[in-house]
Amino acid sequence: MKHNWWIKIGLATITIFAILFAMPGKAEASYDMNLIMPDAQFTNYNTMTASQINDFLVAKGSAFANYVIPEYVDVPYPYEGGNWGVVSVRQYNSGTGESFYGKTVAQLIYDESQSHHINPQVMLAIMQKESSAVEQSNISDTRKAWPLFYGFNETMASFGYSQSTAAYWADYYGGVGQQIAYATWNFRDKFDKWNNGYYGDWRAAINIDDTTVYPQSICTRLMYTYTPHSWQTFLDIFARWGWSVGGASLYQASLTAQSGYPTVANGQIVTMSISYRNTGSQTWQKGIVNLGTVDRSYNGRLDSYDMAHNWLSGNRPATLNEDSVAPGEIGTFTFTIENNNAAAGNHRLDAGLVADGITWFPIYTHVYWDVTVQ
Secondary structure, eight states: OOOOOOOOOOHHHHHHHTTTSOOOOOOOSOOOTTOSSOHHHHTOTTSOOHHHHHHHHHHTTOTTTTOBOOSEEEEEEEETTTEEEEEEEEOBOTTTOOBOTTSBHHHHHHHHHHHHTOOHHHHHHHHHHHHOGGGOSSOOHHHHHOSSOTTOOHHHHTTOSOHHHHHHHHHHHOSHHHHHHHHHHHHHHHHHHHHTTTTSOTTSOEEETTEEEOOSSHHHHHHHHHOTTOHHHHHHHHHHTTOOOOSTTTSOEEEEEEOOOOEEOTTOEEEEEEEEEEOSSSOEETTTEEEEEOOTTSSSOOSOOTTEESOSBTTBOEEBSSSEEOTTOEEEEEEEEEOSSOOSEEOOEEEEEEETTTEEOOGGGOEEEOOEEO
16 A cells, blocks of 8 residues: 555645536535534445446446546646646556556445445545546546545645656556545545544544534544535535435434532432433434533543443443434433542533434533532
8 A cells, every 4th residue: 555645635726627627516505514424424335336336427427437447547747837747657556466457436436445444425425526527427637537636735736846746646646546546545544543543532623714623523534634625515415416414414402401410418329311302313212322421522532430320331321211212302311320439529520412333413412510529
């Protein structure tokens, strides 16, 4: 595999290539910036077979339908002085020797999605967002070379590289085969590193277009890294293609009732409860939608609480009282805390809703209790 770099197309790139092809328009829908897509959906690599991917490309009138990747692709690249060059790039993995050529685009998308556990629908939507190649009947040299604009960074876009450096990066990342394979691999590589804490806490706040965002999934963090200013376009494409995004639109809630702040004497057990209305489009199921402990900023998920009593686990106070809660209905969570020789003072408990294995609910479900120990 080639270098473990995360290189993205910038606004300058969009400006340069506006004359070459039409970019998608602005978003028309309203989305939650904190949750672009749940991780379970982002990593669902079984959403499409190779034949289904190709049928989809056929239905969209894409020239990539039934398109067999050639062994060599001419890759255009900009370099200093406003000049353009072209390099012929072999479509294979120079590290492993794996050939990308000889496969259809659909087969390669499927193979790489299976290998790296990335949703092929995600890769198709990103390809459309970056170059409109999915819905174009004619494949230009640019689309053949940079359909995902992976590795085409802002310095290259602004003609900032020397010819030799630009040609090097074009050879490294250019061509439809390399673009699909390396972009898919890089999503998985960065996903795993964020998940393992290599880059820090993926939930940490980031600033996007003067808005503070609290990522509710690793996918959300990755999308802002890849192209921070066109995440809405990605979701618009999903919606236009009839693919639902299991994110904020599915799992939303509004607080309807919360028990008061308790004072707990030594040895005392106190019952607490909280109720939310299901304002999303997904029915909540008992054992799936749970109350989870968080830190005060809602960015961190706490592993334990010192006064927990008979909880589901150390960081799950309760699941639903009801077996299921349909959209518009109210669900209640009931749990207990115990003062077992706890130190005197405030033992604040922060919590939020989580659909376990799917996603955390948005930050506005965050609640807390000031728990006073005498």
